[in-house]
Amino acid sequence: APADASGLGLRERVVRRSVQRLLYVHGATTAPEHLPDVPVAPVARRDGDVVARYGADAASWAMLATPARETPSFSDEQLLVQSEAGEFFRVRYAHARSRALVRNAEQLGFRPEAGEVDDAAALLRLLADHPLVLEAAAHHRAPERLTRHLVELADALLDFQYRVLPQGDEKPSAAHRARLALAEAAGTVLAGGLALLGMDAPERL
Known part of the structure; x- marks a missing residue:
């Protein structure tokens, strides 16, 4: 029904399913309808059918990036434009x-080959923090904690990417293999995080 497509029913379903996935990775077996009550603010009526406008994944991101009690905001620049501004x-x-x-x-x-990487402190810290972020997001029924972490991890990886492959006449070394393993691990964590939010992680963009 139209009301469900743009109102409380849609967002409540998106939030509850994400919370269920977060709980599941920590061993919970609770069905979504039996989850502890999570107050969920609906999508504002002015935003209309956000799935039709932005697509299911982008609309879900906006709904989950905002704490459940708050009304989510939807921006064409953030959700429709394919640029690093979003x-x-x-x-x-x-x-x-x-x-x-x-x-x-x-x-x-x-x-890729595991090894020491000494020029990626931010990326290493974020990867080490990931299990704690998942635990906190599950405990507090707060998927927005995961979205914030994924953005930080993505930014660190995008900054690090330029140091991964050999440049110019360089030959691949153990350092390059270790950096590649780190970049691959970060990508795996990003894909897993998106899956917990109910979204796809494309191989190419």
Whole structure:
């Protein structure tokens, strides 16, 4: 029904399903209809059918990036424009870049290999924090904690990507293989986070 497409029913369903996934990864087996009550503000009537306008994934991102008690906001610049100005785009783009780095490395004849990386402090910290973020998001029934973390991780990966592949006449080294493994791990975490939010992680953008 139209009311369900643009009002409380849609957002409540999106939030509850995401909370259920977050709880599930921590061992919960509760069905969504039996979850502890999570007060959910509806999509504002003025925003109309947000799924039709923005697509299911982008609309869900806007609904989940805002705390459940608050009314979500929808912006064409943030959700429709394919540029790094939009957080949703950056998260998916960073995942796609991680996959592209692996493909490009294969063309250069090397693959990811675990090792020490000494020039990626922010990325390493965010990856180490990821399990704690998931735990907090599940405990507080707060998917927005996960969306914020994914944006930070994506930004760190997009900054780090330029140090992954050999430049110019450089030959692939152990350092390059280790950086590639780190970039691949970050992409895997981004894909997993998007899946917990109910969204796809494209291989290419």
